[in-house]
Amino acid sequence: MDIATRVYNHKWKIDPIVRSLIDTDFYKLLMCQSVFRNKPDTEVTFSLINRSKAVPLADLIDEGELREQLDHIRSLSLSRGESTWLRGNTFYGKRQMFRSDFMEWFEGLRLPAYHLERRGDQYELTFEGRWPEVMLWEIPALAVLMELRGRAVLNVMGRFELQVLYARAMTRVWEKIERLRPLEALGIADFGTRRRHSFMWQDWCVQAMREGLGKKFTGTSNCLIAMRREVEAIGTNAHELPMVYAALAKDDDALAKAPYDVLSDWHEEHEGNLRIILPDTYGTQGFLDNAPDWLAGWTGMRIDSGDPAKGAEIAIDWWRSRGEDPMAKRVIFSDGLDVDKIIQLQQQFSGRTNVSFGWGTLLTNDFRGLVPDDALAPFSLVCKAVTANGHPTVKLSDNPEKAMGPADEIARYKRVFGVGEQERLKVVV
Template sequence: MSTSFQPVIHSLLETDLYKFTMWQALLHRFPTNQSEYRFVCRNPPTFALATLADEVNQQLDWLCSLRFAPDELSYLAQLRYIKPDFVQFLRIFQLHRPFIEACAEGEHLVITAKGPQVHVLPFEIYVLAIVNELYFRRMAVPDMGVGRQRLKDKIQLLRDALAQSPRRHAFSLADFGLRRRFSGEWHDEVVATLKAELPEHFGGTSNVHLAQKHGLAPIGTMAHEYLQTFQSVGVQLKQFQKAAFEAWVQEYRGDLGIALTDVVGMDAFLADFDLYFAKLFDGLRHDSGDPFVWGEKALAHYAKLRIDAHSKRLTFSDSLDMPKAIALYQHFGDRVQTGFGIGTNLTNDVGPEPLHIVMKLVRCNDQPVAKLADSPGKTLCEDDTFLAYLRQVFDKHD
């Protein structure tokens, strides 16, 4: 490692909470799963990401040398839904370099993590943070005063809106911006600013390291990969969502009760989300499709099941900015509890155009898996035959 090397990731705690919660559940349920994750950039970058390959590999070498520190393990252990055996697993855990490869193919940066799922699942968030920060290090340093002013304007916009149009339920904001942040330093400043300026409305952050550092609640439950895993573990495909939710309920027994709805679309989700699950889960998370339509469908479903919507929470997290979050709050805030997870617009709104990068589960146990999101650009699968079959099973047309 050269003397000029500057690590992007300094702690294995610097990942999203839902990585730990999914990790624990899958370790307990499917410890022998084999899986493959791949990196994708969905928008055209300013320069070819392939030129970052060598630096990415240096960062991966460093990442795979890290271990959880005693104080980090103690922090995780005091979260009541994190179980002692999982903490002991993390005590000896280390990411293994042979399980991940990064290389240039033409102008494209190709990153693949392949191996035991409980060993390759954690790579995703670290890789996305690494690629983002290396990418923006190559650019001219922006005037961070611009970013600070934009953040200040968003805070003031929210204050004005809440003063003018209060609703029955409180406005709750969370930072979901680790994956596509401008830099770790800026992310830290954004979280500290939100905590100081919006103490009544800033509920916490998905970044577990920053939650520990700033005394905030770590926020997150499940992501698509958790439900997609159940497409490949011997469950009848039509039943995979029910199997995933049942396993979650058994693992967390009342904690972490926000269900993700768009792995095969909201309509297919609601068909599976019967009275049993609707009572057991505290609410739902939106991540694709029209959020207003989605929210109305959710409220209609609760009404159909004769469940008081005021006891439930709708969490919005799809490409949110502050004006959209405010509009959603004004629309739903008198009828249901709401939460708003804002990511890129908080942690990467400093001037340069952000990258739209993801690293997704593509295969598990040597079978393809897929997501049929309610937004066309978010559907992801490398096997057209399986994708067509999944559409047929859930009667979801392209």
Template sequence: MEQEPSVSRRIFAIDSLLDNDLYKFSMQQAVLSLYPGVNVTYQYRNRSPQEHRYTKEAYEILTKRIEALADLALTPDERTFLERKCPFFTSKYLDYLSAFRYTPKAHIQMSLSSSGDLEIWIKGLWLDTILYEVPILALVSETYFEFVETDWDMEGQEEQAETDARQLILGGCKFTEFGTRRRRSREVQRAVVESLKKANLELNGSTLGADQLGCNRVAREERGELLGTSNVYFAMKYDLNPIGTVAHEWTMAISVLENDLLHANGNALRIWRRCYPTDFGTALTDTFGTAAFLRDFDAPLAESYTAVRQDSGDPREFVLAIIEQYEKLNIDPAKKLIVFSDGLTVQKALELKSYVKGLRRQRGNGVPDVSFGIGTHFTNNFRVKSDGAKSRPMNIVIKLYECNGRHVVKLSDDTGKFQGDEAAVREALKVFMPDRSTP
């Protein structure tokens, strides 16, 4: 008979302040510097509302787990790691982070409908609330799969992660683990990150590489590599590079704070560079659609940012549009990088890598390098144990909803990812996509 989970296990699913993605900390430092008095509201959304309904028991446990975030604090060892690996964090910010505490009872409003739908709102100072998104999403997913949909186990996860890593590396793909937000559990992510690192060391980082299957047909310089993880805790645990860019919420908030929706992309990029003149040089392109981004992405910005991130829409069309933009600005596309991060699987990454290689052969250079941020495929890729059917991960997000009392929206290049108050979305569509009349 299976043992009942211990009381501590049922409550504490996150036990480190650093169990979060790097971009939340980089944005928090920017907010501390520029916008410490701004108030915001975040909204939780299940993009597949007919699936993954909560039970009352799971909801009660989730509530306790979110309340337990209040017990987290940065440890001296964690601060030392940040000082060593993240030189872009100032001593002022690290002092702030050392004193930081979550106060979920003050900031979070939750409810569960009779049909099992979660409603979560996060309200307060941007500075105080910006770190909640990732751990709450991780807790929502982990609690659901621990107490509602339980017909699965960890069997084969390490082997699958190692196989995935080998395919990516031997396929020439540089990649980052991005799987915190929708992970099946923290233990799953731990096993995945450990296995990815193991495969990377075997193929790239030791004398064992020459003996690994497939290495004799892929030269070392043609192999890909694991670049790191977005999760700062696991970067510390496994001595990997913590990797992050910036989230949509930055551009969404700037649209209100600068009172300029039309040019929010350009304003957000320039203000970000005031905080980070040389670090965090990947521009997120799809907050209001890539076409709107490119209208603001002028030569000084394109020179300043080393990379662009594709997070929605057709990735192949995106590559061509980015190349065209760089060439129009007299910038060599080959000196830039495209980061793909939209619902990637290993197969999709390999196909995109092959597409870009083919494009480079056709054009004779003049094509950006590419890397891949792979999330849910790594940390929530399971089958139902009893019948072998695909066990679908939760399709959940938490997005900024209001900034200083004004609605903000996200449009993206996929209509299914539009987010925000419906009236505000309609107004934004008039600005950015006037040929569309409804969300």
């Protein structure tokens, strides 16, 4: 490193974890544009939820450091090069994916205020305001908390201990990649931004995937890495759309219709590989049973909770029942994947439909067992919309461990969406 670089680095008050507004998931920007167009004035609250209560975040992370990192994110704005890339790049084969009015708004955006308070050994971290602004906090907030918790562990390690830690983690990632390499017709993307070990580590994983898997590596959900490494930006939509649409529903009839309203809005905007159904927000089986026929024309389905093999069987059966050929469709697995599960699902479903994988936390943060007390193991941290225009949101999913919302609202949603007994599966990440 030259002297100027070193002196430049000294000028940083902190070592920022998130240094760009597009260091976020691509689907956030797609959804943000959709919200900006369809529901711009919705007032929402997003809240941090640590599903791993055994990890005492407020004991591990200094509140001052956390504020510095969050404040730094509030100082970020879209750079000229980032804007040019978003405006000019081809996403999913389409130019000008982001419209001018959205880009102008995004170029002027600063993230809104946050509310941070310690509660016992956890932090209460919430974001309130207009949906298109608040929603962009989710990914950077998670990445900051994950990385600050990691830094607390790394700070007390020696230089060679650190080298060997990363050597072991690199070896582990590469061994996973070597196991994936022989799989025929594999298509796998990095979905690991939110709970990554760090930006540099995610960037390393993406490059390793590219070198190790070639065309089988289909891209990354991280826009900044996609831009810098010139790989595809990957992602479509998430639970927050049906959750907020549902919370805004005036009555039970409107509630039952809400998840389809989301996809109807999406249908108007997007085609082809961006038409991916996320069916599990209020139970996959009921969602598909009651789905309008035009949805069967969509390209694929993302399986994000419950037993993934069962989910894929349900998808295939449903396409067949609607006269669609599953071999013309795509199933995207994205829930808690690691290499064993990927290999098993690929072998089970390739040849019956097109299979893709969105590999998240266990790609970009598998430091399990590498330090004493497993203090770097990833854990289940999320940041979700909890209210919309004052109404609480609800998520059921295909695994009751992932359900969220007030108990009475959960009961109402289960009734409205006809969700019965569900299999309870352990949530690791």
